[in-house]
Amino acid sequence: PFVSAARYGKDNVRVYKVHRDQATGVQTVYEMTVCCLLEGDIASSYTHADNSVVVATDTIKNTIYITAKQSPVHPPEVYAATLSSHFIEKYGHIHAAHVKVVTHRWTRMDIDGKPHPHSFLRDGEEKRTVEATARRGEGIAIDSSIQGLTVLKSTGSAFHGFLRDEYTTLPETWDRILSTDVDSTWKWARFADVKAVEKAAPQFDEAWAAARNITLKQFAEDNSASVQATMYKMCENILGAVPGVNHVEYSLPNKHYFELDLSWHKGIKNTGKDAEVYVPQSGPNGLIKCEVSRG
């Protein structure tokens, strides 16, 4: 037997960084959870207990903090690219570094209608995530995501005309609740190096805002014939809005809310157009995935 694939490093490294604007006194905070995994000529550490090739995971953890101190941590794409490239540049036997940066929301508080200089709130567990892979001789691949943005619409969603056979019981519907946890990823054309990523820096926040706004607008306004049809429109619009991106993918759970027949109790009408009380389901859930690429 031989090692056919291997990568190792440190996961769940929590990082906080504050920016203090000396002129205005306004402070800005960033919080993220980082995973950094290395690939390279490391098989001997598995097969021969050869630790001489091992950049200790503790060393990787230290490097995550030092890089956060010495380089920008926002946009997360720049931080992830800087960190992943460091390992290729520093260690000749490491050929790829995979960095995942999950950023958490600290939204500035508005107090009495004014943005507060140093107070923030966690307005949702939605994450902005970046995965950057620096590979020797191949530049830097960056995927950006929105994850855990939970949405619901109380109408404007239908599902009918689907295949029916002896296994099918699902009734057709022209009016249903639609709820999902948005997991949207947009994949950037490869960057040659960190300098190219830094040059592109303004595009990353713009792309995130565009992807988030397009997702919410399409979700709200589309008279949805299915999760599939609506998510395709989201992908098309993001490709149209973000030139530096060549692929967009969504993975959307269909979080069902079942109608509840209460007619057994004094003839209560609570189904179809009379439905008001529903039963939210924890599972099973539909799961609809797609990737749409620039033609």
Ligand SMILES: O=c1[nH]c(=O)c2nn[nH]c2[nH]1
């Ligand atoms: O939007 C939907 N897509 C599907 O594929 C599906 N299957 N059951 N309900 C569904 N709703």
